[in-house]
Amino acid sequence: MSVTPQADGAASERAGLHVTYHGAVYPAEEIARGAAYELFSAEEAAGFEWAPRPGGAPPWRRFAHVTEVTSVHGATEPAEEPESPLLVPLHRDRGWSDVHQLSQQPTAAGDPTLAAVRASAVIRRGTRMVKVLSARQLAGYVRGWLPHGFCYREHDVAHLRTPAALAVLRGDGEGGRDGVDVAYALRWRAADPADYDVPVGEAHRGLRALPQRDRLGPPVLGTGFVPSNLQLIPEFVTRDLADLPLPANATLLAYTADGVEVVLYSYQAEQRGWLRMVGPQWRHLLAAVPGLSPDQEYVPTGDAPRSTQLVGGHAGGEYEAVADLPGGFRVLAMTRAARYPVDSVARRLRYAHWRGAPCLVLREEAGWLRLRLCRPDPDSVLATGAQCHERGVYEAWAPGAEVTDDRVVDLPYAV
Structure with a gap:
């Protein structure tokens, strides 16, 4: 369920929606344009949690991805072209559990079945992308950070709606252990598929080789899937781990313990700032965000350096x-x-080399350059002394006089 100041009555509009799940029919609400569903039950059922809400909905509920639902009754025609689903070719000798097990084994990265499953997850222009954030990271994005690093298609993670469920997607090394019963996320639309890469193959071998002491978050398996005991989720990374310009109407979100999605802020491109979207009843969700007043109506990113x-x-x-x-x-x-x-x-964007490592130039201050490694590996991390700030993202300061091949590059999009 998504909550915005204009969302009143959304449940009543979906009163006639029902889905078939594990052979039983349940009333449901659509999530992310049909990528997932919230199922309701008047009686206790396997996998359902007791979570009564105002409005008279049945008190037992669970979230299910569309791939877990066998039929949908009462749905309206989608307003947009749906995203391509993850296709898993199953047969007598290889079931879903076998494919999932392969996705968790770095040695299986070249398996043709696994590669075919991963190739079915496609980004197109306009695909909604999601990055799960800590409270500290949320504060950074409100103040001007740009999308970068590991991220996911909303279509593939729409059924993960609680802080506990979303912890598998966090890359800050905390994984929900910050004592806050709320999860945060950034959602935006992909401007071009070329801005994203799949962390598989030789180009990303260095990420797989980094030891635990030099990284934050879960390891990079090299199969293109999130490390998880339960989920089969394709992961993406921004190409060269670069920042991406924020598109208009990107949103910062919060997810509560009972699975409610709350839109906290919407990005206003012309004003270069975030417009607060939540009313007083949800502002307590911002209490854990450092340096941010829940009562501030508009937060400009100001003159923050843009990479x-x-x-x-x-x-x-x-x-x-x-x-x-x-x-x-x-x-x-x-x-x-x-x-x-x-x-x-x-x-x-701006590229350079330092101590043999290809880097992105994030900003320049008093003759020093803030660099991010494009292809982090044990050797480049050691040579540059780069620090890991989140999963896969390594940055360092370098004297401008030592940097070579400093250049500005334009990467064209098809219009």
């Missing part, structure tokens, strides 16, 4: 652009009349 931006062409000129998906790309302008669609668009 990447979109640039677009219009009428022969170059302008800063914004992804306003699913519509497309346009000039970033305060006035509606100047928000022209662009003829071309590219993601601009």
Whole structure:
């Protein structure tokens, strides 16, 4: 269930929705445009939890991914093209449990069946992506951080709705042990599939080789799936571990212990800031976020250094652009009349080398460069002294005079 200031009455609109799960029919509510369902039962049933809510809904409930549901009754036509599902070819000699077991074995990375399953998880322009955050990370994104590192398609994780369930997706090394009974997440739309990579193969061998003492979060298996005893979840990483420009209307979310999704903030691209979306009844969810007042209506990112931006062409000129998906790309302008669609668009970022390691330049201060390793491995981490800030993300300060091959690169998108 998603909660926003305008969400009143959503349950009544779904009163006629029922799904068949394990041979029984349950009233349900749709999650993430049919990627998952919240099932309700008036009586105790296997896998259901006691979680009564206001409004008269049956008190027992559980969350189920669409792949666990055999039929849906009373659903409306989707407003958007659905995401491609994860396809698992099963036969007599290899069932779901066998495929899941393979996904957890680094030595099985080249298995053709596993590779076929992983290849079915596709990002397209407009795909909703999710990154689960700690309270500290949420504060960073409100103040200007950009999407980077490991992330997931919302379609694949829509059934994970509680802090306990979402802990498997956290990459900060805490995994829900911060004493806060709320989980946070960033959700945005992918501007281009080329911005993402699958952490498999030789290009990501270094991430697999990093010892536990040098990393945060769970290990990178190299199979393209999240380490988990229960879930088969495909994972992605931003290409070169780079920051991505925030698209218009990205959201920061909270998930409560009873599975309610609350939209905390919405990103306003023209104002370069986050607009608070929650009313007084939900502001306690922000109490654990360091340095953030729950009563602040609007939080500007200000002049925070930006390691990447979109640039677009219009009428022969170059302008800063914004992804306003699913519509497309346009000039970033305060006035509606100047928000022209662009003829071309590219993601601009800065690369360099330091001590033999390819890096991204995040910012520059007093002759020093803040660098992030593009391909972290034990050798580059040792040579640069880079520190792990979250799963797969290693950064260090370098004297500008020691950095070589410092260059700005434009990565074009198809328009």
